[in-house]
Every structure is written in structure tokens, then in C-alpha cells.
Amino acid sequence: MTDDAPLLSARGVTKWYGRRLGCRDVGFDLYSGEVIAIVGESGSGKSTLLRLLTRQADLDAGTVSYRMRDGRLRDLSALTDAERAVLRRTDWGFVHQDASFGLRMSVSAGGNIGERLMSAGARHYGDIRAEAGRWLARVEIDQARLDDTPDTFSGGMRQRLQIACSLVTGPRLIFMDEPTGGLDVSVQARILDLLRGLVVDLGLSALIVTHDLGVARLLSHRIMVMKAGEVIESGLTDRVLDDPREPYTQLLVSSILPA
Numbered sequence: 485m486t487d488d489a490p491l492l493s494a495r496g497v498t499k500w501y502g503r504r505l506g507c508r509d510v511g512f513d514l515y516s517g518e519v520i521a522i523v524g525e526s527g528s529g530k531s532t533l534l535r536l537l538t539r540q541a542d543l544d545a546g547t548v549s550y551r552m553r554d555g556r557l558r559d560l561s562a563l564t565d566a567e568r569a570v571l572r573r574t575d576w577g578f579v580h581q582d583a584s585f586g587l588r589m590s591v592s593a594g595g596n597i598g599e600r601l602m603s604a605g606a607r608h609y610g611d612i613r614a615e616a617g618r619w620l621a622r623v624e625i626d627q628a629r630l631d632d633t634p635d636t637f638s639g640g641m642r643q644r645l646q647i648a649c650s651l652v653t654g655p656r657l658i659f660m661d662e663p664t665g666g667l668d669v670s671v672q673a674r675i676l677d678l679l680r681g682l683v684v685d686l687g688l689s690a691l692i693v694t695h696d697l698g699v700a701r702l703l704s705h706r707i708m709v710m711k712a713g714e715v716i717e718s719g720l721t722d723r724v725l726d727d728p729r730e731p732y733t734q735l736l737v738s739s740i741l742p743a
């Protein structure tokens with residue numbers, strides 16, 4: 485397996501909720517160092533797709549494969565629960581819109597980062613605490629807040645802490661679901677700046693679900709546009725946003741549709 489092989493590969497990914505379509509026949513390859521944004525209006529299937537890719541929900545049809553650290557592309561369905569858990573704890577990071585999905589709100593900031601480090605095998609208390617402090621600084625949270633709990637943090641600080649927790653184990657792939665949703669515009673801008681810097685510095689791959697085309701423009705190399713559960717257009721971000729081919733994408737870009 486060469487480095488040209490995709491990191492994540494989806495084929496024919498399909499999910500029904502009873503008779504309601506979640507998503508249908510989605511296929512794409514994500515390469516190392518690449519950021520793909522999944523955009524579309526509310527209910528178009530973005531979060532469903534993300535849950536299927538991370539195997540938080542079962543597929544009705546299709547496959548999702550991931551290139552493991554040993555270079556082998558493995559079908560995620562063929563992994564044991566333990567192997568999937570290791571991926572989630574170490575090689576994948578998650579940033580949720582709702583920080584309470586990604587953080588333990590009554591555990592200190594240092595404890596949140598430390599737990600993730602320990603689940604990846606770290607044992608030495610002093611090292612864990614030092615690493616947690618470094619990561620707080622890296623996401624621009626005052627290290628004096630190391631022992632404070634996230635329920636005393638602002639929304640922006642919680643997102644920064646989620647980012648620190650997800651990156652501390654050196655993951656290769658980050659999944660983000662509306663990472664700046666619900667934040668003030670100025671707070672959003674600073675977090676997007678931080679994310680953009682980290683993605684570049686660490687050479688991360690990421691999949692970002694967003695209804696905000698500005699977020700997609702700033703962070704992603706490629707875009708997939710979803711409508712009613714299907715990917716109706718995909719391509720390089722600038723091409724899709726500056727020269728959308730599908731009438732639906734044109735409406736989305738001109739903000740006529742509620743994104």
C-alpha cells in the first residue's frame with residue numbers, strides 16, 4: 485500500500501430510517517492531508533453520513549474503509565469493536581457542535597485532555613499534566629484554567645478544549661460536526677483561524693459537516709454538496725463555490741436556500 489492510497493474510502497454508503505432516507509449511495513475518497521466539507525441544507529443527510537463514516541451508526545448498504553497505521557486499507561465493518569475503539573481513542577479526533585458530546589463537563593480541562601492521553605496509553609501523571617498544559621496553550625486557553633471545569637468555560641473555550649482533546653493523541657483524521665455552530669461571529673472567526681493553522685501545521689485530514697459555506701471555503705480543499713440524502717455535486721472548494729454546476733448548489737451559494 486503506497487502513500488497514494490486514500491486514508492478513508494466510502495462506496496455506496498446508504499442508510500434508511502424506516503421508510504425515510506438518511507443518505508444513499510455516497511462514495512468518495514479522502515486522502516492524507518486533505519480536508520473535505522460536507523454541505524447542504526438542514527435534513528440533507530450530512531450528520532447521518534458522518535455517523536456512518538465513524539460507525540456510530542450501521543450502514544444498510546455500502547462500505548467504509550480506512551487505512552490503518554500499518555498501511556493496510558481495512559473495511560471498518562470487519563474490525564472488532566476493540567479495534568474500532570482504538571481508532572476512536574487515538575487515530576481519530578472529534579469536534580462536535582455541542583461540546584458536552586465531546587467533553588466531560590464536570591471534569592477539569594486538564595483531566596479531559598489527560599483522560600484522552602491515558603486512553604491512548606500514557607501513564608506518567610507529571611508528563612500528562614505537562615502535555616495537557618502545552619495543549620491548552622496551543623489552543624490559546626490560559627494555562628491557569630487547567631484545573632477549571634468546562635462548564636465554567638465560554639462556548640468558544642469549550643470548542644478550543646474539544647480541539648485540544650481530539651488532537652493530543654496525534655490523530656490522522658478529525659471529524660467535525662458544525663464546529664463553530666452557535667458561536668458569535670467574532671468567536672467563530674478566531675476558532676476557524678486556529679483550526680486552519682492546526683490543520684496546516686499538523687498535516688491533518690478532516691471531514692467537516694457544516695451548513696456554513698464560509699467555514700467550508702476557509703477550511704476545505706474539496707466540497708460535497710448533499711441534497712435529500714444524496715451527493716449531488718462535488719469538487720474543489722473554489723470551483724464548487726465560484727462556479728456551481730447544479731441549480732441546487734447555485735441556490736445554496738446565493739443563500740436563497742436556508743443552509
Ligand SMILES: Nc1ncnc2c1ncn2[C@@H]1O[C@H](COP(=O)(O)OP(=O)(O)OP(=O)(O)O)[C@@H](O)[C@H]1O
Nearest residue numbers: 501504505506525526527528529530531532533695
Ligand atoms: N435517528 C433518526 N431517526 C429517524 N430519522 C432520522 C434520524 N436521524 C436523521 N433522520 C432523518 O434523516 C434525514 C437526514 O438527517 P440528518 O440529520 O442526517 O441531516 P443534516 O443534513 O445533518 O441536518 P441538520 O443540518 O439539520 O443536522 C432527515 O430526513 C432526518 O429526519
